[in-house]
Every structure is written in C-alpha cells, then in structure tokens.
Amino acid sequence: MILQSLFLALGLQNLFLAFSGTFLGIIMGALPGIGATMTMALLLPFTYWMKADAALILLGAVYCGCVYGGSISAILLNTPGTPASAATTFDGYPMSKKGKGMTAIGISAMASFVGGVVGLFFLMTLSPVLAEISLKFGPSEFFMLTLFTFLVISFAVVKGSVFKGLIAIGIGLVLSTIGYDPVSGGLRFTFGITYLEDGIKLIPSIIGLFAVSEAFALSEKGGTIAESPDVHGNVLNGCKAVFRYPMTLIKSVLIGSGIGALPGIGVSAANLIAYVVSKSGSRHADEFGEGAEEGVIAPEASNNAVTATSLIPLLTLGIPGSAASAVLMGALMIQGLTPGASLFSTDGLITYTFFF
Amino acid sequence: METTRKRVEVGLIVFFLITSVLFYTQLGDYSSIAQKFPLLAIIYLAVISITRFIQLGKLKKEENSAVFFNRDFLTVLILVVLYLLLMPIIGFFLSTTIFLPMCMWLLNFRKKVVITILTLTTVTSIYFVFINIFNVPVPNSLLGF
Numbered sequence: 001m002i003l004q005s006l007f008l009a010l011g012l013q014n015l016f017l018a019f020s021g022t023f024l025g026i027i028m029g030a031l032p033g034i035g036a037t038m039t040m041a042l043l044l045p046f047t048y049w050m051k052a053d054a055a056l057i058l059l060g061a062v063y064c065g066c067v068y069g070g071s072i073s074a075i076l077l078n079t080p081g082t083p084a085s086a087a088t089t090f091d092g093y094p095m096s097k098k099g100k101g102m103t104a105i106g107i108s109a110m111a112s113f114v115g116g117v118v119g120l121f122f123l124m125t126l127s128p129v130l131a132e133i134s135l136k137f138g139p140s141e142f143f144m145l146t147l148f149t150f151l152v153i154s155f156a157v158v159k160g161s162v163f164k165g166l167i168a169i170g171i172g173l174v175l176s177t178i179g180y181d182p183v184s185g186g187l188r189f190t191f192g193i194t195y196l197e198d199g200i201k202l203i204p205s206i207i208g209l210f211a212v213s214e215a216f217a218l219s220e221k222g223g224t225i226a227e228s229p230d231v232h233g234n235v236l237n238g239c240k241a242v243f244r245y246p247m248t249l250i251k252s253v254l255i256g257s258g259i260g261a262l263p264g265i266g267v268s269a270a271n272l273i274a275y276v277v278s279k280s281g282s283r284h285a286d287e288f289g290e291g292a293e294e295g296v297i298a299p300e301a302s303n304n305a306v307t308a309t310s311l312i313p314l315l316t317l318g319i320p321g322s323a324a325s326a327v328l329m330g331a332l333m334i335q336g337l338t339p340g341a342s343l344f345s346t347d348g349l350i351t352y353t354f355f356f
Numbered sequence: 357m358e359t360t361r362k363r364v365e366v367g368l369i370v371f372f373l374i375t376s377v378l379f380y381t382q383l384g385d386y387s388s389i390a391q392k393f394p395l396l397a398i399i400y401l402a403v404i405s406i407t408r409f410i411q412l413g414k415l416k417k418e419e420n421s422a423v424f425f426n427r428d429f430l431t432v433l434i435l436v437v438l439y440l441l442l443m444p445i446i447g448f449f450l451s452t453t454i455f456l457p458m459c460m461w462l463l464n465f466r467k468k469v470v471i472t473i474l475t476l477t478t479v480t481s482i483y484f485v486f487i488n489i490f491n492v493p494v495p496n497s498l499l500g501f
Contacts, residue, residue: 038490042490161408161411163404163407163411166404167369167372167401167404167405167408170372170397170400170401170404170405171372171401173396173397173401174375174376174379174394174397174398176397177379177393177394181386181389181390183389183390184386184387184389184390186387188382188386188394189379189382189394191382212436216429216432216433219428219431219432219463220425220426220428220429
C-alpha cells in the first residue's frame with residue numbers, strides 16, 4: 001500500500017497541486033495577517049470537487065508553504081507573516097540589517113526543509129506512540145507548559161531586567177481578558193467599542209507589536225532597512241550554514257516534533273522554545289539577538305517540524321493540534337473520511353499518498 | 357526631544373498602573389466568575405510594575421542612558437493617533453487616502469507622482485482583497501461609505 005501511495009503521490013495532478021499549493025502558501029504566509037488558517041479556510045470550498053488525496057495534498061502544501069513564507073517577511077521586514085515565525089525575527093532581521101538577508105533566507109529554507117522532512121518521518125512512524133502521550137495531556141499539563149514558556153521568555157529572551165519580560169507577560173494577560181468571558185459568556189473591558197467584543201486576536205497583536213514598532217523605528221532612523229549598503233552572502237551560503245550547527249538543528253527538530261504532537265500548543269510556542277533552548281546550549285549565546293545563524297536555524301527547523309507532527313493527533317485521534325489542522329479536519333470530513341484508526345487501514349491509500 | 361531611559365520606563369509603568377486601575381474599576385460590573393482571572397492578571401501587572409519602579413530608583417547613573425525622539429518619530433506618532441481617531445468618523449478609505457500621502461510628505465519623501473500611485477494602489481488593492489475577495493468589512497464613515 002505504501003509503494004502504491006508513493007506512485008499516486010507522484011502523479012502529475014498531485015505534483016502540480018503540491019507545487020502550486022506551496023507557491024501560494026509562501027506568498028500568503030509572507031503577507032502579515034493572512035496566515036495558514038485563513039488561506040486554507042479560503043481554499044476549502046474549492047476542494048469539494050477534488051478527490052480526497054488531491055484535496056489533502058493541496059491544503060497540506062499550502063500549510064507548509066505558509067509556515068515557511070512567514071519567515072521571509074520576518075527576516076526582511078521584522079514582521080512575522082505567521083505566529084510561527086515570531087522567533088525568526090530575533091536574529092533574522094539583524095542579519096538583514098547587516099546586509100545578510102539572503103543568507104538568512106537560505107538558512108531559513110534549508111532549516112525548514114530539514115525540519116519538514118524529519119517531522120514527516122515522525123508523522124509516518126511515531127503516530128500511534130505520540131498519540132498515546134498526547135491523550136494524557138490535561139489542563140494542568142497545558143498550564144505548566146504555558147507557564148514554562150512564559151518563564152523562559154522572561155529569563156532568556158528579554159535583554160536587561162527580567163522584570164521587563166514579566167511586565168510584558170502581565171500586559172498580555174490583561175489584554176487577553178478583553179472580549180467575551182469563556183466561562184460566563186459575558187462581555188468584559190470592551191468600553192462600548194464593538195471591535196473589542198471579539199477580544200484582541202493573536203495576529204493583529206503580533207502585527208501591532210512587530211510591524212508598527214518597526215514602522216516607528218524606521219521613521220526615526222530614516223533610510224532603508226539594511227544598514228550596510230552592500231548585500232553580503234547568498235541563499236546557497238545560507239543553506240550550507242545550516243549544517244555547521246548540527247546539534248542546534250537536531251535539538252530544534254526534536255523540540256518541534258514533540259510539541260507538534262501535543263494538541264493545542266502548536267507552532268506559536270515551538271519556535272520560541274527551540275530558540276531559547278538553542279541559545280542556552282550555544283557556545284555563541286552572546287551573539288543571539290545580534291544576527292546569529294543559529295538563531296534563525298532553531299525557530300525555522302522547529303516550526304516546520306511542527307507542521308508535520310501537528311497532524312498526528314488529528315489523524316490518529318481526531319483532535320486538531322493547531323487551528324490550521326482544524327481546517328484540514330474539515331477537509332477530511334468533507335471528503336467523508338473519519339479521523340482515527342480507519343485512516344491507516346481502510347483509507348490508508350489516501351493517507352499515505354498525502355504523507356508523500 | 358531628549359529624555360532618559362529611566363523617564364521613558366517610568367512613563368510606561370505609570371501607563372500600565374493607570375490601565376490596571378481602569379480595568380479594576382470595571383470589574384464590579386461583571387459576575388464573580390468573570391471577575392476572577394482579570395483580577396489575578398491586574399494584580400500581577402500592578403505588583404510587577406511597582407517592583408520594576410522600585411528597581412529603577414536604584415538605577416546607576418551610567419546605566420541611565422539618554423533617549424532621543426526626533427521630529428520624524430513624533431510626526432508619525434501624532435499622524436497615527438489622528439488616523440485612528442478619524443477612521444470611525446470619515447471611514448477607512450478617506451482616512452487612509454489622507455494619512456498615507458501626508459505621512460510620506462512629512463517624512464521628506466517628496467515625489468508627488470509616486471506618492472499618488474502608492475496611495476491609490478494601496479487603497480484600491482485593500483478594497484479588492486478585503487472587501488471583494490475576503491468579504492472582510494472595513495470601518496465606514498458616518499455617511500456610510
């Protein structure tokens with residue numbers, strides 16, 4: 001069945017859909033505020049008339065393309081196209097400022113490729129094992145992991161005083177209370193403004209924090225983003241640079257794969273955790289935040305590993321690991337496929353074609 | 357406009373404390389369940405902000421570097437505030453059509469043709485992408501356009 005799936009995946013139509021989906025995903029991912037979920041949701045109606053394997057390949061390619069595309073604007077404009085690339089800005093943008101933007105793009109592409117391939121390997125081989133662990137993840141485990149993310153960001157990412165990071169967490173917590181209360185359903189802190197009723201969503205807040213602050217900084221500095229008039233390095237050098245840091249690459253891919261398999265955490269946390277772990281274990285920790293190559297490898301390798309492994313809880317248990325995989329679950333249902341064991345037995349041909 | 361890092365941080369802390377107080381005063385209107393999490397978040401923000409305030413008081417002179425806000429930064433800041441205030445009154449399209457050229461002109465970008473093309477392209481593409489394709493509404497003016 002696996003060999004048959006491989007041949008099906010290499011069919012002309014499926015290859016065309018994979019390439020065009022990736023291309024579209026990269027463009028949409030690079031546009032801040034669009035992201036994988038919205039692009040996939042917009043494409044969903046077009047998959048009604050497609051065969052199940054073709055529909056899943058198109059949506060899967062868009063998903064992976066979007067996550068990679070988000071890093072392009074993160075590196076060149078300091079504005080992550082998707083939350084998955086938030087940590088890429090920490091070192092990707094300083095590299096652009098030094099005139100090494102293309103090298104950073106190369107690093108991002110190769111790290112994403114390695115992350116994606118290894119993640120896919122885990123998806124195919126470890127699905128049942130990781131699915132069992134994710135079943136044991138309850139509210140207290142989610143709470144502890146979120147708390148861990150908060151603390152590592154405060155202690156390891158924020159420069160200067162730890163209190164600056166802790167204040168940032170406080171502001172985030174207060175702002176998250178705006179809108180509908182999830183327990184009672186009542187409105188909180190909207191001050192009569194209709195736009196606040198839905199709360200402050202992740203994407204607008206990320207654009208506000210990264211893009212608007214960058215616009216202010218640029219208006220003050222004047223000139224262009226690159227401080228150096230010469231553009232050093234190229235994409236190929238960036239691709240090679242990834243393999244100079246094998247430990248960073250391996251650690252980040254493993255972090256991404258592990259987090260992806262846990263439902264609900266997703267790419268937003270994986271890239272930050274991988275960045276912090278790489279920084280703490282690096283011999284060049286003081287270069288992080290100033291344009292370190294490892295600082296681009298870590299988030300990019302982890303966020304692409306997540307894209308593959310976040311499908312594990314979806315395909316094995318029917319629990320979406322992220323918002324984008326929830327859209328993919330919609331596509332599965334449209335095609336009459338039920339997430340669970342049947343996807344690996346009766347509908348195995350479609351599932352393995354999608355994997356390839 | 358020249359100031360110090362300490363003053364900027366103190367200004368921000370005061371803003372966070374005012375926000376905490378403002379949110380706290382609203383809590384009485386909500387049910388006891390809806391009050392719990394915001395109360396914790398508000399207390400946390402206030403306590404951490406006050407701790408940082410005390411820490412800033414002990415800041416050494418050499419750590420208190422000068423911060424300089426130039427004219428361009430203040431111009432853009434004022435324009436953005438005006439843009440946000442005017443948007444609900446005159447609508448997204450009119451406010452953007454005024455904001456973009458003014459911003460570019462005041463930031464010493466004086467190529468009239470390029471400014472016109474950039475403004476029209478931005479407004480038109482936002483209209484087509486968000487309204488025509490995504491069906492996402494943008495703020496209308498009080499006159500309904």
